Amino acid sequence: MKTGYTLAGMAAASLVALSIGTVPASAEIANHRVKLGVLTDMSGFASDSTGQGSVVAAELAAEDFAKELPGVTIEVIHADHQNKPDIGAATARRWLDQEHVDAILDVPFSSVALAVNEVTRNSKAVFIASGPGTTELTGPKCSPNTIQWTYDTWALANGTARAVTESGGKRWFFMTADYAFGHALERDASAVVKSMGGTIVGSVRHPPNASDFSSYLLQAQGSGAQVIGLANAVGDTIGSVKQATEFGITAGGQRLAALLMQLSDVAAVGLKDAQGLYLTEAFYWDLNPGTRAFADRFAARMDGRRPTGNQAGVYAGALHYLKAVKAANSTDATIVAAKMRDLPTDDPLFGKGSVRVDGRAVHDMLFFEVKKPEESKGPWDFYKLIKTIPGPEAFRPLSEGGCPLVQK
Template structure:
């Protein structure tokens, strides 16, 4: 029979043991992390993001479980329909009611900026792969956000600087008339001017335009060496196809797409897209690691190869989950801070790092689309022209006006 003193001792020991329970159970309820892929499942960016982004996240989870088999990961998905109000309301519901720990992908800058504001004051993290706006790591940066794959600054500077240094100094801009298109044009135009080039003109078109003939005739008549397409997805596809009909590239002018994904080239076809220049951070056929991932992806996507956006979902998800395990927490600010503490490495983007402003930094590449005769197999579309080192690929930290950097956080 226990004496009172011994009973009290055991009680106190039990309390102490309970208080000393592993932080994983306190910080990661039930040892489970819940991530939500918020993407375009039905609109005109669904080929470059969409279901492929969901598959990429699931592949990252599979690989993470090999490293941390005791930590469970649940993946959910939703279609934001390219509408900021739907994106923000979904993010709010996920965080408040469904206990989602991280939101992934979110193509379209307007939707991403709306989601970022919801996440900012929460305990969730936002790992953005799909959006392009550099404001996510600039004036609107958040301690809860990591921007992984690309942004308007990287795309515009990568393509413009390489072509300018190759002697292509006269530029004309064909630009989508909304904030994203304006940002692409402004970033590229700044490089053209800084390098002593000339802007021979520009024209702006509405989104989802069907007829680009009048815009392309202006570009053709400008005698520019480079016609820069500051647009995206369907608008880029249509403008490239119609440029081929007008004989623009065969007439000696170069087309430079300031935002183009592998799925866009696939939709255009090599006959019309051949010779086009673009900047990307990932290409499926770059090395054995990217090819192995592409084979796994293709097995679930009816033979399709991953885009850079989808690759970014994989890499961002994997690094987020590794940081969760390292921090023993799902608190968004804690996890993002952990992501910033150490270098990143994965088979798709290689070596990289997450900066103070939340920008993931890695090598970018200038590609040129192959001619049909150069392509050896389906989805064999790019040839590498130049590697842009990570240190040069993204906007300098001091130029972004991110409050986190100014505050030294």
């Protein structure tokens, strides 16, 4: 699927035309075209939090910036990487070599993102990673062509573990998905808990995409922990929370802390079972007038669904990329990625921030408690804001990541 935004009315059904003036584009922008490729999970376990919603978010960014690049077509295409690194890498190579894609967006699932990171490293395309959580992208595997938006495992673990431990949750037990992402969440959260005088009383690892969490939850329940940290994602988190309610874990006084949970996951669980859950997010649709206005536009194209943090990250990352293209008068990755680091970030979804030399987009993070059903005012009204974590505190210090781009 392709979507284009340009001065002229496009005859092809796959292109959307906008009236954006008559000033000719800079000759630096080849063929008067900027091409954005959304590489995402269209049918798997992350499709609710990314998928078609990420495509819509990129289209909205293209529409919003079209008037700033008069005479230039901003085209959006997408593909399904099926959560497989080889498919993601092959698609990225085809896009760069044959379809002349200028920027690759989203890419949930860390192993796929790391593969795409290598494909784009020495290319003429920018990789804006709003979907994956691995800190490797801004650590040892950092690339001058890669910008990581939205969140990472350090920010999620630091936000939730710090806030919960500060509020008295000193004894932790972890239920961890047995792959690199889950291990990173547990590692980073454990470090925070221990640094604040807390203790880890135990942990257990479960296979990804598990269907039965009963044995793991029984271990957590019997551990004597005050807090059960869920170091997993999407379907595993949803299943963990639902079964924890069935086991009466929260009713018995233990607290659940989800180290990665998004709006779509809470919707899948339902407020009855998710109430009282603690989590950290980069974005919430009902935070302020700007986020609500975007959410209304998004919902109009997504059957009433509200955007997740990942989808908001696609919008914000694409918008900042397009600002850099305009400022640089070029789509060359070397020039544009450097300009993305030079320009301050500022958009209605994440507010003001910056992009560091390691490629980390720095913005505030938000610590929430999931509402009780009687507190919700309507569909998708799920969160109570407990704490805003300022950007400089929310992400791993630049000096600790091990990124080769950072001067010692």
